Structures are given as C-alpha cells and as structure tokens.
Amino acid sequence: MASMKRAAPAAWIASSLVLLSGASQPHVRAQELGSAVLLATGSQGLTGQRSRLPKDWQGLRQIDAGTSILVMPGHADSQGFGGGASGAAVAVQGARPMAAGMSDELYWNLLTVEAVVRQGLARGLNIRSYDPGIRSIANGNDPRTTWSVGKAHVQNGGYAIEIHYDAHGSAGIGSGLIPPIGTTPSQLDESLAAEFGAFPRFFRDGLGAPKRGIAILEIGKLEGRLEASLRNPATRSATIEAIAERVVMALERGVSRQRSDQPTMALPPLSPPPDVVGSAPADSGLPASSGAE
Numbered sequence: 001m002a003s004m005k006r007a008a009p010a011a012w013i014a015s016s017l018v019l020l021s022g023a024s025q026p027h028v029r030a031q032e033l034g035s036a037v038l039l040a041t042g043s044q045g046l047t048g049q050r051s052r053l054p055k056d057w058q059g060l061r062q063i064d065a066g067t068s069i070l071v072m073p074g075h076a077d078s079q080g081f082g083g084g085a086s087g088a089a090v091a092v093q094g095a096r097p098m099a100a101g102m103s104d105e106l107y108w109n110l111l112t113v114e115a116v117v118r119q120g121l122a123r124g125l126n127i128r129s130y131d132p133g134i135r136s137i138a139n140g141n142d143p144r145t146t147w148s149v150g151k152a153h154v155q156n157g158g159y160a161i162e163i164h165y166d167a168h169g170s171a172g173i174g175s176g177l178i179p180p181i182g183t184t185p186s187q188l189d190e191s192l193a194a195e196f197g198a199f200p201r202f203f204r205d206g207l208g209a210p211k212r213g214i215a216i217l218e219i220g221k222l223e224g225r226l227e228a229s230l231r232n233p234a235t236r237s238a239t240i241e242a243i244a245e246r247v248v249m250a251l252e253r254g255v256s257r258q259r260s261d262q263p264t265m266a267l268p269p270l271s272p273p274p275d276v277v278g279s280a281p282a283d284s285g286l287p288a289s290s291g292a293e
C-alpha cells in the first residue's frame with residue numbers, strides 16, 4: 001500500500017530519535033539489543049495497528065501440507081507507477097530513502113521476502129520467492145511481473161502471496177491479509193488473518209494481485225516503532241527476522257490444518273539469523289515514487 005499525506009505527531013519523532021541513537025552500538029551487540037527490544041515488547045505489538053475494516057470472508061478451503069508457496073515482494077516491478085509506500089520517515093521526517101530507485105516499502109518487502117523464504121525452507125515448507133529484478137514493467141500482464149507469475153502459480157495449484165507494508169498516517173489501514181478473489185479463501189488465508197488481521201475481500205473493489213488469485217499481506221504501517229526498528233541498523237535484522245517468523249508460523253499452521261489459536265512460541269526458535277543488511281536490494285537507478293496499492 002502506499003501514498004504520503006500526513007504529518008506525524010511530535011511524540012513519534014522524539015521516540016524514534018531515541019531509538020536511532022542506538023545505531024552506534026557495536027555490531028556484536030546489535031542482535032542482542034534487537035532481540036531484547038523485541039522480547040521486551042513482543043513482536044506482535046511491533047507491527048502496530050491492525051486493520052479495523054470488517055472481515056467479510058472465511059478461509060475454509062484446505063491447503064495440502066506440500067502445497068508450493070510462492071512469496072513475492074509487492075511493487076517489485078512497478079517503481080514509477082504505484083511503487084509503494086514511502087513511509088513516514090521519508091515523507092514526514094525528510095529522511096533519505098533506504099535505497100535510490102525504489103520506495104522504502106519495496107526495500108522492506110524485498111528483505112522480508114528473503115527472510116520468510118529462508119526461515120520457511122528451514123522449517124520444511126515448500127516455499128520459494130520470485131522477484132522479476134526489473135523494477136519497472138509498464139504492463140501488469142507482462143509475463144515477467146509478479147502478478148503474471150503469481151497467477152500462473154495459483155492456476156497450477158500453488159499458493160501465491162505478495163508481502164507489503166502499508167502507508168503511514170490516515171492513508172494506511174494497518175496490518176492484515178487481503179485474500180485472493182480469483183479463488184475461494186483458504187485455510188492459509190485464514191491463518192495469516194488470525195496472526196495479522198484482515199481486510200475485506202473486495203477491498204478497493206479488488207486490487208491487481210487478489211484479482212489474479214494472489215493474496216496480499218500487509219505487515220504494518222511504515223511509521224512509528226515499526227519503521228524506526230526497521231531503519232535502526234542495530235535492530236533491523238532482528239526486526240525482519242521476528243516479522244518473518246510470524247509469517248512462517250502462520251503459513252505452517254495454515255497448511256498443516258492445526259488450530260490457529262495455538263501459541264506460536266511452542267516450536268523451538270531458529271538459530272540466530274545472519275545479518276540481512278548485506279543482502280539489501282541493489283539500486284536500479286530509477287526514481288522512487290508512491291502510488292496506489
């Protein structure tokens with residue numbers, strides 16, 4: 001989701017400055033610091049406000065445990081037109097974008113997809129990612145777009161999902177799952193909605209991805225503590241890993257048909273994640289922008 005219109009309250013700016021002051025911590029302390037921050041407050045609260053829009057659907061269709069799951073970064077090929085949320089740091093605070101040539105939303109989408117697939121594989125899910133690599137493809141129906149590849153994946157019996165971060169301020173709704181329209185919502189959709197919240201099935205009369213059978217997962221609004229934790233180099237890796245763990249646990253519950261109200265901490269933790277900063281997306285040389293979705 002995207003767009004930028006709002007001013008942030010002064011309190012938010014003050015709190016993010018406090019967080020950013022941790023950026024000078026030595027690297028060896030970074031993981032500990034990040035984990036401590038997340039443990040102290042719970043990663044669930046980290047993603048902020050959940051969608052308050054009505055959940056007018058129920059995911060009942062069963063998904064076999066071995067179903068192929070395709071995870072894709074939202075706006076990966078639409079930079080320059082509907083390129084994703086700029087985030088409050090850039091739009092309100094005047095911070096530099098995380099990378100030239102892409103919205104901050106795409107930057108975080110890319111890192112989150114990488115972590116979700118890595119953790120999902122480690123937990124035995126049949127999961128992979130797709131990124132066109134080309135940052136601007138004008139025709140959404142071009143066979144290289146996430147929409148086209150996701151649509152084909154669903155038609156072949158797989159489950160496809162795009163990772164997004166929502167816009168800050170009143171333009172954003174919050175975290176939640178937008179189920180596919182092209183197929184009936186599944187237990188996988190239901191599981192993700194239980195973890196992150198839900199949007200109405202025909203949100204904005206049906207977005208490009210859901211119309212093609214692809215679910216959209218909004219992680220949270222790019223503002224406040226979530227955005228500050230992502231932007232702070234000392235907490236970035238732990239933040240991405242904690243978010244990815246929630247996504248993977250929800251996927252796991254969705255395919256294995258276990259009850260989604262079971263505690264997520266019952267399973268053993270993953271080994272300490274590598275620093276994902278080094279895998280930051282490359283500069284595509286195109287101007288960042290924001291737009292719908």
Ligand SMILES: [Zn+2]
Nearest residue numbers: 001074164293
């Ligand atoms: Zn988006």
